[in-house]
Amino acid sequence: MLINVPETVVADALRGMAAAHPELTVDVEGRLVVRRDAPVAGQVGLVSGGGSGHEPLHAGFVGPGMLSAACAGEVFTSPVPDQMVRAAMAVDSGAGVLFVVKNYTGDVLNFAMAAELAEDEGVQVAQVLVDDDVAVVDSSFTAGRRGTGATLFVEKIAGALAGEGAPLERVAATARRVNESSRSFGVALSAVTTPAKGSPTFDLPPGELELGIGIHGEPGRERRPMMTSGEIADFSVNAVLDDLRPDGPVIALVNGMGATPLLELYGFNAEVQRVLTERRVPVARTLVGNYVTSLDMAGCSVTLCQVDEEMLRLWDAPVRTPALRWGR
Amino acid sequence: MLDSDFFHRWMTATAVAVDREAGRLTELDSAIGDADHGSNLRRGFAAVTAVLDEDTPQTPGALLALAGRQLIATVGGASGPLYGTLLRRTGKALGDAAEVTPGQLAEAFGAGVAAVGKLGGAQAGDKTMLDALLPAAQALGESFAAAREAAEAGALATVALRARKGRASYLGERSIGHQDPGATSAALLVAALTEAGAARGDDGSGS
Numbered sequence: 001m002l003i004n005v006p007e008t009v010v011a012d013a014l015r016g017m018a019a020a021h022p023e024l025t026v027d028v029e030g031r032l033v034v035r036r037d038a039p040v041a042g043q044v045g046l047v048s049g050g051g052s053g054h055e056p057l058h059a060g061f062v063g064p065g066m067l068s069a070a071c072a073g074e075v076f077t078s079p080v081p082d083q084m085v086r087a088a089m090a091v092d093s094g095a096g097v098l099f100v101v102k103n104y105t106g107d108v109l110n111f112a113m114a115a116e117l118a119e120d121e122g123v124q125v126a127q128v129l130v131d132d133d134v135a136v137v138d139s140s141f142t143a144g145r146r147g148t149g150a151t152l153f154v155e156k157i158a159g160a161l162a163g164e165g166a167p168l169e170r171v172a173a174t175a176r177r178v179n180e181s182s183r184s185f186g187v188a189l190s191a192v193t194t195p196a197k198g199s200p201t202f203d204l205p206p207g208e209l210e211l212g213i214g215i216h217g218e219p220g221r222e223r224r225p226m227m228t229s230g231e232i233a234d235f236s237v238n239a240v241l242d243d244l245r246p247d248g249p250v251i252a253l254v255n256g257m258g259a260t261p262l263l264e265l266y267g268f269n270a271e272v273q274r275v276l277t278e279r280r281v282p283v284a285r286t287l288v289g290n291y292v293t294s295l296d297m298a299g300c301s302v303t304l305c306q307v308d309e310e311m312l313r314l315w316d317a318p319v320r321t322p323a324l325r326w327g328r
Numbered sequence: 329m330l331d332s333d334f335f336h337r338w339m340t341a342t343a344v345a346v347d348r349e350a351g352r353l354t355e356l357d358s359a360i361g362d363a364d365h366g367s368n369l370r371r372g373f374a375a376v377t378a379v380l381d382e383d384t385p386q387t388p389g390a391l392l393a394l395a396g397r398q399l400i401a402t403v404g405g406a407s408g409p410l411y412g413t414l415l416r417r418t419g420k421a422l423g424d425a426a427e428v429t430p431g432q433l434a435e436a437f438g439a440g441v442a443a444v445g446k447l448g449g450a451q452a453g454d455k456t457m458l459d460a461l462l463p464a465a466q467a468l469g470e471s472f473a474a475a476r477e478a479a480e481a482g483a484l485a486t487v488a489l490r491a492r493k494g495r496a497s498y499l500g501e502r503s504i505g506h507q508d509p510g511a512t513s514a515a516l517l518v519a520a521l522t523e524a525g526a527a528r529g530d531d532g533s534g535s
Contacts, residue, residue: 006367051405074371076362077405105494106405109447113400113409135498142497196367201358216362218495219502 001296006195010052010072017059021322024062031083033059034069038091044162044171045069045091048100048155049084050107051076053194053295054215057151060323066159067100067321075194075295076216078106084114088123096124096168098175100154102147103131104216126168128175130154132184132303134243135212135221146214149253149292149303150182153315156324160317174314178305183244185212185236186301189226190259192217192294211235215257215294229264233271236302241279246306249284251315252276253303258293260300265289268300284312291323329427334524335391336380341520343373349516356509360496365407365509372403372411388428392419406494407510410444410457411517417443430532434468441465448493455489455496455503457510464518472521472532479518483511 003009011028018026025034039045048058049071058070068091073079088097097118101111108129115125130147158175166174188210191200194217201217204210209232212221227235244250254269256262269288276283284307292301307315318327346353350366357365376395385391396416400408418440422428428436441461450456464479486508491497496508525532 073404074364074368076364077368077403078408080401080404080408082401104406105448106408109406109409110404137500142492142500143494146498194363197354197358197363201363214495214498216495217358218360218362218498221498221500221502 001193001195003195006198009195010074013052013055014059014072017322024322030086031072031079032069032087032090033062033072034087034090035062035064038068039093040068041093042095042165043093044095044166044168045088045093045097046100046155046159046162046171047071047084047087047091047097048151049073049079049087050102051078051216054293056323057292058155061152061155061321063319063321065163065317065319065321066155066324075196078104078110081110081114081117084111085117085121088114088118088125089121092123096126098158098162098168098172099125099127100151100158100175101127101129102151103129103144104146105143124168126172128154128158128172128179130179132179132182133214134183134185134239135214148186148215149184149255149301150179150305152253152291153182153251153303153305154178156319157311157314160314160319163317174311178311181244181307181311182303182305183240184301184303185239186214186220186257186299187211187232187236188213188220188257188297188299190298192297194295209299213299215292217294217297229268230271230274232300233268233275233302237272237275237279240302240304241281244304244306246281246304248306248308249282249312250276250304250306251285251312252283252287253291254286254288255292255301255303256290257297257299257301258290259296259298262289265300272302285315329429330388330433330530331427332384332386332388332391334528334530335388336384337524337527338520339373339376339380339395341523342517343377345516345520346370346373346513353509353513356507356512359506360491360499360503361509362495364405365513368403368405368407369411369513372399372408375402387422387424387426389419389422389424392416392422395419406448407513410448413447414440414444414461430472430530431469433532434465437468438465450493453489454493455486455491455508455511456493457508457514459483459486459489459508460511460514460518464514468532470533472525475532476515476519476522479515483507483515486511
């Protein structure tokens with residue numbers, strides 16, 4: 001691993017981020033990345049955060065048109081309420097703050113505590129829970145679906161709407177609509193090594209893959225002998241479509257888990273597009289790259305979001321963050 | 329009677345146990361979770377002992393409330409709010425008495441465990457820390473040793489369970505056959521009561 005010691009990986013990364021991005025305010029001690037121009041008058045603030053190890057999520061999405069602030073937790077561990085409260089207070093212009101929360105027990109509990117504390121400080125807070133992973137059976141017998149790739153869609157589209165000066169209820173409602181219109185499925189070709197443990201978190205021999213993985217190195221639901229890129233695309237896209245059942249155009253995120261080369265990822269995207277064509281699903285936009293990662297895991301995920309005209313317009317709106325930037 | 333020194337020793341003994349067992353907790357967590365339970369709790373309880381060593385609150389209730397707040401502020405994940413709530417609510421239930429009886433501790437601990445169940449939405453048998461805490465809270469009225477035995481038995485019994493809460497629940501059937509890391513660390517916390525009591529020959533029996 002390219003680290004000094006496991007204890008300082010998060011702080012080290014934040015220091016590096018500060019050096020590379022003078023347009024962001026990085027509080028290394030407080031584990032906070034904030035837009036330099038926050039709070040922006042008349043705009044709802046968007047705050048997210050989560051465990052580290054998913055870079056560029058979330059800090060890489062801070063900037064005009066997307067997040068106002070991101071809180072970094074320890075590797076794969078939710079941040080603590082104090083961080084979220086400080087983030088909320090730093091970005092609140094008086095228009096309120098939307099917390100974008102991935103559905104994991106730790107994130108949900110810490111953001112819930114933070115929302116209460118921030119409201120005590122006079123900040124109006126709304127929350128959107130992202131839970132798009134179809135590999136998890138959503139029932140009262142589980143913690144519910146995990147939040148994965150759809151987080152990027154929610155942060156981009158809600159961030160663009162907030163940038164237009166929409167009120168908190170509308171930004172929150174649109175964020176929820178994006179989540180409800182999105183589904184994901186992920187596959188691992190190798191296990192992940194956390195700095196704290198120093199060895200793979202589960203044993204995945206070469207020649208096998210794990211279907212339905214999350215983004216924390218937790219094993220998936222099923223193990224199979226290695227499949228081709230085309231077979232993985234068939235399995236993943238069908239799993240997503242059978243749950244989403246879109247009746248209009250989608251945005252596709254073909255996401256690398258961290259250690260899969262872009263050469264393979266673009267090849268995989270060709271297969272994903274083939275399956276979508278076969279299933280007669282029109283693709284409005286496609287994004288290929290490493291955006292919601294799991295440290296050094298090899299593998300990929302597919303996220304589809306069915307979009308209406310407004311969502312597509314907001315997706316296309318300019319964005320200027322370390323990891324996502326387009327438009328003027 | 330249990331004074332704030334006893335509760336300070338309890339927290340210190342827990343920190344020592346968590347530090348000693350951190351590798352094992354992380355190992356258990358890597359089988360059905362995300363391989364960080366040991367390191368997260370070690371960081372949290374080290375912060376608890378640091379703040380208590382600096383300035384020890386004079387009442388058991390205030391001491392546990394401070395320890396709980398410190399866990400919430402430093403651990404993150406689910407275990408921060410859950411363990412933090414356990415200690416805060418136990419502390420709150422103890423009120424502001426300078427000394428409490430083991431019976432009062434047992435009752436307050438029961439209130440703390442109930443608050444954990446409410447916050448996390450879990451029940452007995454869901455393969456969580458509650459599977460150690462609930463039987464421990466029941467047995468704590470008897471003695472510290474009985475609570476320790478109940479917690480350790482509860483943690484062991486999670487091996488056969490299928491997880492219904494937290495990250496292990498994503499595994500479905502594949503979570504069966506592994507001991508729950510949260511129940512295991514909860515048993516360490518309960519076991520540390522006997523060590524805190526042993527320092528002055530208090531076994532927690534009687535009231």
